[in-house]
Amino acid sequence: MPRPRSLTPEQLASAALAVIDRDGLAGLSMRAVAKELGMSTMGLYRYVADRDELERLVVERVLGAVDTEPPEPGAPWRERVTVLAGRLRATVGAHPEVVPLTVTHRHHSLGVLRWSETVLAVLTEAGVEGERRVVVLRALLGYVIGAIQLEHLGPLSGPGTTALAALPAAEFPLMAATARDARTVDADREFLGGLALLLDGITV
Amino acid sequence: MPRPRSLTPEQLASAALAVIDRDGLAGLSMRAVAKELGMSTMGLYRYVADRDELERLVVERVLGAVDTEPPEPGAPWRERVTVLAGRLRATVGAHPEVVPLTVTHRHHSLGVLRWSETVLAVLTEAGVEGERRVVVLRALLGYVIGAIQLEHLGPLSGPGTTALAALPAAEFPLMAATARDARTVDADREFLGGLALLLDGITV
DNA sequence: CTTCGTAGGCGTATGCCGTACGCCTACTAG
DNA sequence: CTAGTAGGCGTACGGCATACGCCTACGAAG
Incomplete structure (x- = not known):
């Protein structure tokens, strides 16, 4: 075998992610x-077939970072699901500019698959x-992907709320x-509150 | 006032939508x-400032078509919410290629605002x-926007299910x-089933 | 140590894209 | 009739993804 590859997919993804975090998705x-x-x-084309594949690497880099270890085995299942949902939300929230990419490439993500398995x-x-499962x-x-998008792309949080009022x-x-009422509901409460509704429904 | 405009925003949006429906979003x-x-x-630039504005017109054209009339006033509220959710889903489902656009431009949509109001x-x-409201x-x-995206962009429906198996x-x-079990659950049951869980949670 | 095949890497060129700019034209209000 | 505005068009530019062909560095086989 001649000449080992000098760049890993992970390095490619990190470089692309650095560009996105610095210059935005448009950059x-x-x-x-x-x-x-x-x-x-x-x-670059030695490592990826086209731009699409690079985007997939970025999404996998972001979504693959989610911690999918089974959370505190002793805890009630509601809490464990809540922890898992929160982890996915936090992982994506670390790179909000990537959210539109996750929409189109999520289905290729092993990270999401592992999360789902847990x-x-x-x-x-x-x-x-x-x-039922x-x-x-x-x-x-x-719910989780919808809520993440509302949080990072919608109004009703931050300046959107006042615009809506x-x-x-x-x-x-x-x-x-509702926009007025929303001023006292922060993003965490909103996310967890909605999730709690869904979990209540599963309990019934 | 000299010379009236010869194209309405609605005509612009329809033309763009025709292109998308025919050649895909990439077209x-x-x-x-x-x-x-x-x-x-x-x-074109006599009517829109840039491509972004054209995209916004398309999204508004699609999302604005949702029927936001209050459904059957006599019915229980659960059924009425279900009807409204189903309408939004059906409206977007009529133009699946537009889904990624709605993600980035939804917050500008009067249609969604009217839907939310209802x-x-x-x-x-x-x-x-x-x-709580x-x-x-x-x-x-x-939930609704997340579910719509899962339906139109995810696996677990159509060929994705078998790939996942x-x-x-x-x-x-x-x-x-789960992928095996999913083969007997069609998209309607999936959407309505998840929505029912959420509604159960609201009822509690 | 030599040789050879493979992958790495680069430069050029093509054909799209969005859009800035300046021109002529058609229209309508006075 | 005339003046002025908006409509509409063609050209041109810079940036984009990417096809293609070249040289180069390396590692294994002899």
């Missing part, structure tokens, strides 16, 4: 990443099985009121 | 939309108010089993 380009690595643009273990232990897992995953009161009286 | 370009409208590329009316009538609305919206059984025994 991501093959040229920028190559420069970040100190190599020529075309050198969640399934907790659910199974709690007696959830068969088709399918539905519950999908509901949890759906200024809506035409005639047409959106309840939205305006 | 969307200022040139393609201009050609679709039978005008020169730069003519949901809030139902919730309020059901006795949900204050901070904030959390419930966000949870519902989070072929995972290394040693590392993902539960995922494999």
Whole structure:
């Protein structure tokens, strides 16, 4: 075997992630990443087939970092699911600019698969099985990724809330009121509160 | 006032949507939309400041089409929320290629705002108010957009399910089993089942 | 130690893209 | 009729992803 590869996929992903964290998602380009690595643009193509594959590496780098160790085996299953959901949220939250990429590439992520496997273990232990387990897992995953996006891309958190409070009161009286109420609900409470609703529903 | 505008924003959005539905999201370009409208590329810029604004028009065109009329006033609130959620899902489902765009531009959508207002009316009538109403609305919206994305961008539906069933059984025994179980759960049951869990949680 | 095959890496070139800019044209209000 | 504004077009530029072909560095086989 001649000449070992000098760059690992992990190094590629880290370089791309550094570009994104510094210049935003719009700053991501093959040229920028190559420069970040100190190599020529075309050198990159020795490691990835195209930009899409590079994006997949970035998503896997971010999502693969989620801690999927089974949390505190003694704890009630609700708490364990909550811990797992919180970990996924925190992992993505560390790189908010990547969120739009995760939307398109999530399904290739081993990290999410491992996370799901751990969640399934907790659910199974709690007696959830068969088709119900399918539905519950999908509901949890759906809620978590939706909530993450609302948190990082939506209004109702930060400046959006005040913008929303200024809506035409005639047409959106309840939205305006809700935006006002939302000022005292921080992102953590919102995420955990919604998750608690879902967990309540699973308990029933 | 000289010379009236010859194109409405709605016409612009429809042309762009036609391009997307025909050539996919990747086929969307200022040139393609201009050609679709039978005008020169730069003519488009009389109507939109940039591509971003065109995308926003498309999202608004799609999301604005959701029926936000209060559903059957006599029905229980659970059913009414279910109907509203289903409408949003169906509206987006009519143009799956647009889903990634909705992620980045949803917050500008009057359609979603109107939808939320109607949901809030139902919730309020059901006795949900204050901070709890904030959390419930966000949870519902989070679940619905997350579920829509899982449905249109994820595996576990269609070919993804079988791909998932072929995972290394040693590392993902539960995922494999769940993928097998998922074959008998269609997208409707999955969506409605998860939503029912959330509604159960709200009821508690 | 030599040789040879493979992968690494680079530069060039192509064809898209968004869009800045300046021109002529069609229209309508006075 | 005339003036002024908005509509519309063509050209041009810089940045993008990437196909292609070249030289180079390396490690294994002889």
